[in-house]
Amino acid sequence: MTDKGEKVIALLGQPNSGKSTLFNALTGLKQHVGNWPGKTVEKKEGTFEYNGQKYLVADLPGTYSLSANSDEEIITRDYIAGGKADVVCILADSSQLQRSLYMLADFAGIKVPVFLVLNMKDVAEEQGKVIDNKSISEKLGIPVVLFSAQDKKNYQDFYVALDNALDNKTLLDSSALEAKYEKIEAYKSLKALMPEDVIKGYSSAWLSAKAIEGDLPVIAKIKSKIEGEKRIEFEKLLSSIDKGVLQTGQAKFDWIDLILEGSVTSKSQTRKLGKFDRLITHRFWGKPIVILTVLFGLIASFIPALPFMGVGGAIGALAAPLTKGLSAINCPAFIIALLCDVLINSLSFIFKMLGFVFGVTLVFGLLEEVGVMARISYVFDNTMAKLGLQGKSVMPFLVSFGCTMGGAAGARVIDNWGQKVLTIALAWAVPCGAAWSIIPMLSTVWFGGAAPLIIVAILATMVLHMWITSKIFGRKLVKKEDRCGMIMELPPYHKPKWGSLLRYVLGRTKETFFRVLKVVVLVAFVFWLLTFTNSGSMDGSILYKVGKVIEPVTKIFGLSWQTFMAFLASSIGKEGAVGVLSTIFTDHSMLTVGSTVAPAVASNINELLVANVSKPEALALIFAMTFNMPCIVALAATYQETHSAKWTAIIALYYTAGALILACIAYHIGLLIW
16 A cells, blocks of 8 residues: 555444444544534544554444435435545444345445445354355455454454455445346436436436435435426426335345355254243243343442442542641642542542443443343333333333433443433433432431332332423434334344453443543532532531522422522432531531431431421422432433433433422422321
8 A cells, every 4th residue: 555644444334233343443442432513423433553554443323224314324425425435344244144235235336445344254154154255245346354343363354355445446336236226117217317426426326226215315416406307307207106215125135135146055044042032032021031131230230340439439538638638738728628529529429430330331231242132122122112212222221220320321222313312311210329329218217107108109200200201302302213113133142252342341431431520520619619618617608698599489399498409419419419418407518529428417417307397398309309410420421422412401401490390299299298
């Protein structure tokens, strides 16, 4: 290769074709995630070097075709045909070639150098399939490599195919596919009307096929290039086409059969369901077994999380000796509090939560890799479809019982962006582990033996909240055509490649850490500043003064200024609300991120709470805290996964307002009872 400038590789393939595995194996930790300009669609790019050549890899959104059915598909095809990539690498699942080569058929006619990767060859071999990639290469006119993206040690064939495609600018031979298109009645006439270079990068055959499919952006551009009788004839031909998508689809599958004929042989024609598959697809036992599997995964997530939590605890333990040491040298109280109460406590809290995210990403990434997650999706798909979601959404919901941040991280396995955002929005309604550690305690303080009834009411409200939220957000986030069950086959089980999985987990954990750090430290500093006084008394703080001013408004929701401040603190961390109540009623401690109080103080605060807060107000506070924004870490994780400041803010404001409305309802119900 003579040109040593950076080469751009675009990875293209259907969901679950192994794109992310290849991307992570090539780029390692040299990658970043953001949004495409003007779109809330995830953009992943990374870099690597091979034989002195630098490469930039663009992991394009996983789609099933290159039609204009979604932002993901439009972005993908515009990026490819726009000349931004030097070469396109199309991935297909070797174990399901007839289905996964549909993307290749939809690519045919785009004038960009390309090579084909038949991924998961190990799975195909386990199925008894023999694939002649050289024969397929001859038919397509492009390099075709048969390999497993998980096997990082055997990438030589991939690099050879990459060099071949770049050096020879190999274009896909679409003549056989065009012959199939010619059997469609209007195809030849449409192609004859097509002017040269209607859209740069696309052949007239590709444009004609998309016009037959009713692709509106393509049709609009074609119309803008033709006038008079040609335009009238074009519109007449389009109106005569019936079920164009089905006709071109059949042509593509016929072409795929032609490509595979004589190139793929199979020793076994059928594959029976294993014992586990028979259990999870059982009409009665399926859902309980899947729920137990996910819960077991949730519990298992704590094992790899322990080292991170240990680091978090060690960082938190530095606060006391550092405070003592700085005080001994007469360091200003403001600086001591800033370092110890904000920075150290924030880092301690982040590492503890980060451990759980690391564990969840590792365990559920493993389930995804070996093929279990596809089965979870299958079992719960019909149930989740009623909320406008897919089966994969059940996992983030269950994980959120432990940590909402983990639930948000778990939503990254969902391919559709709108469904991912809706899943996270609904997951916020699930009370997390921190809430379950605080709410039962506070319920017992005020309501004693009736506390279990409060918990039941919270669970019932959670279900209702999720249903209402799905109705409010679902119309905007999930199109009608996506509101249906999936037609899918259970993929074969894969042997995990630990190196590839760990690279992915470490990359996402690193990215999460830096994104969360900014948000947590900033919000913690602002809230700490509002509570800080040199004397340590709450009366002189900004928080106290603001609280007294806004109390006439907070009373509308059944909250005094004291309980309203506890409600605000619960948006930082549920434990922080207890710290605020302790500060306000005892003048004992200042608020820190994730703060808790000592048992002796807690005992004293119990008596003070009962004496100063009525049962109706207590009920309002409990519901407000439970359904408030989970914590700032969950807020940061939501932004990281959605890459949308707009939707992150909308969800946060929605839950804040919703929590106050629930508080108002709970308060008035409390007045009727007590």
